[in-house]
Amino acid sequence: MKILHKQTWHILFLIILLFGINFVIKYDDQILYGNLWGIKTQTWLDLTVFFAIVHQTYVLICWRYELFYKGLSNYLKKNAFKIYKIVFTILILLRPILIILLSISNKMTITVGNNLSYFICLILLIPGIYGQYSVFKYFGINRAFGIDHFKPEKYKNKTFVKKGIFKYTPNGMYKFVFLLLWIPGVLFQSKAALIAALFQHIYIWIHYYFTELPDMKFIYGKTSFK
Incomplete structure (x- = not known):
């Protein structure tokens, strides 16, 4: 099945x-120390990791089911992308929300001092915000959602964005926007939140190399699935 291409x-x-x-x-032991609202840090960490996996699995299935079989459009008609985008938005927002809750549950398990913590947050915030701005301003939010999988004929001849942060790197989203997920862990000095941020940052690159990049090559005419 084309949906499972490179998923091993x-x-x-x-x-x-x-x-x-x-x-x-x-x-x-410090990684699982603490609780929030009576819910243990272990549970918050599990939820953070679980919903990151759910999000990227959801994207994989929707993108490829639509790209190769028009599965969503055949069933949901003109509302396919809209409905997909609503669920995507919920799942993407859960990422920072859960990391924030996790970092509060596990706060002060690293002692780096508030001043250093604030300084590191600022260093992470600047490229993260600029990256997010560039996505909205130049790349386009619908393209970030993956509209090219829904309309490959329209997008196959479009050039890649070379403005904003994309002028310096072809993948500003994964390199820099995901730095924002590190901020709660640094701010609250939480080991668990930093591990969760590291997991999500590595995992998004797994998604890129084994889902997004092969799809891009297919859509933009550089290779074909076998």
Whole structure:
């Protein structure tokens, strides 16, 4: 099935990543210290990781089901992209929300001092905000959602964006916008939140190499799926 193209690698690297998290947790009790609203840090961490996986699995299935079979459009007609985008938005917003809650639950498990914490947050915030601005201003929010999978004929001849942060890197979203997910962990000095941010930042690159990049090559005419 074309939907599963390169997903064996996706699953393999995800398993390695999850084992890596468990290995680190096993040797540092501070990572699971604390609770919020009576919910343990372990649960907040599990939810953060779980919904990141749900989000990227959802995108994988929707993108490829639509790209190769017009599955969503055949069923949802003209509302296909709109409905897909609503669910996507909910899942993408859960990422920072859950990391914030996790960081509060596990706060002050790293002692770096408030001044250094604020300084690091500022360093992360500037490229993160500029990257997000560039996505909205130049790249286009619908294109970020993956509208080219819904309208490949329209987008296959479009050039890649070279403005804003994309002038310096072809993938400003994953390199810089995802830095924003690190800020809660740094601000609240939370080991668990930093691990969750690291997981999400690595995992989005797994998504890129084994889902998005092959799809882009197919859409923009550089290769074909076999």
